[in-house]
Amino acid sequence: MSHTAHIPSHRKPRRSASKVVLRSGVAGGVLSTIAVAGAASPANAEPVTTQTIEMPTLTSGLAGDFARSAEATQRVANSLDLRAQQDAAATTAAQTAKKAKAEAERKAEAEAKKKAEAKRAEEARAKAAAAERASRTAERTTLSAPSSSNSGSGSSSGSTVSKVTSQATGSAAAVLAFAQAQLGDAYIMGSTGPNAWDCSALVQAAYRQIGVDLPRVSQDQSTAGTQVSLSNLQPGDILYWGGAGSAYHTAIYAGGGEFIGAQNPSTGVVKKSLDWDPPSGAVRVL
Template sequence: MSPNAVIPSHRKPRRSASSRALRAGVTGGIITLAVTGASMPAGAAEKPVSETQEMPTITSALATSLAKSADTAQQMALDYERQAAQDTATVQAAETATKDKADADREAAAEKKAEEARKAKEEKAAQERASRSSERTSLRSLSAPSADSPTSGASTGSTSSLIGFLRAQIGKSYVLGASGPSAYDCSSLVQAAYRTVGIDLPRTSQPQSTAGTQVSMDNLQVGDILYWGSAGSAYHVAVYSGNGNFIGAQNSSTGIVEKPLNYSQPTGAVRVL
């Protein structure tokens, strides 16, 4: 072998020239790096090499921001669900309160109605007791002898007082249910007149028509109670004042008047004095 022989080297040939260009761009949050390099190995020409690399730009700050955004979105969803639940609970509570109030109102109305019915029943019972008591008092008065009664020599004083009271009421108003002193109905006038001579009569015309002894219309005496209708179910009463006349609270048009019997012919009479 020649001492001048050339032993080929095993090392890779060095590139004789190298040039690189770096281009950067951002697309959709991704940094795009374009590296273009040209190198020429010794003794041979090489085509320029172009390299493109895409690198994500997710840094720690961006990751933290994205995490916070996700947490915020999740918190907003939870807040929305919580508000929706609260709204539903509020509506349900309002509906329950409305129903409870309606039930309470119905219960109060029922209790009020029952209380009114109870009071009406008690008042009716009290009126019935008072009526029975008045009737018993009247019967005792009728059965007890009196110096003013006809059977024991009645004095004209009682009759005069009775008729005097009635004539003092002439001209006053007739008002159904009134009991004086400015207005009367037919039975309250008769009751008030007899009370002036110490006799308590029932309040209404029906029992007044049977409060004494039945007498014929041909045998009337001053002070007899006249009635219209049947005994026990009379619808009107007055008092015989003598000389074919009577005094009574007739109606709302005439008021209390003294009229002849033929003005409104009574059907019967009872004697109390």
């Protein structure tokens, strides 16, 4: 017998086949198992060896990271959408402001044109009124010339005009020339010309021709100059009715015992004798 007859052989049988099975699980700490089985020939079977390997586990922390990432992405999207809305609103507001500015400029230009046209129309009316007054003055002068030549007394209108002209000189003559040019104009309370007057407006306008700026109302005009006696009147003196400082009517002394004034709605601007309506007093400005 061989000396090795009772020694077990250390030679491993040859594997005829192998099989690997992989099973994996996720969440909750599931373990993955790998089983390796080797089947030898029926005569030399070898025990199956099993090896267990623990695989990484997806924990709740990773799921939280995914959630936070999704939330951050949504915030970015919302921010971009809000910025787009703000840009659109700013563009709309700028367009609206531009249209409003253009409309305001158009209205301002139209208003300026309207005012310019009104001013030109007023200037044209003033020129026409001045021309009409000049024409009336020329007609009165022409009509008064024969009367003054045919009359030996001072009772006619022509001789009165000549007498007034000869007595008034310098600034007084200019004041009376303006007042006489308004003879026949209407009397309207509060009117200041050019075709209708009240008493103090006519006096004020006449003196404005020589650069003298009188007060607007009769009460103030009755104290605007030096008080003079009615027996010592000069052409151009301001006559007043009522008390000094409380007068209710004013007119201009024309010389020759007459005055020119805007008397009342029934007479308009007239030249009358002092006897027709005696004044209360007079002031001298010139």
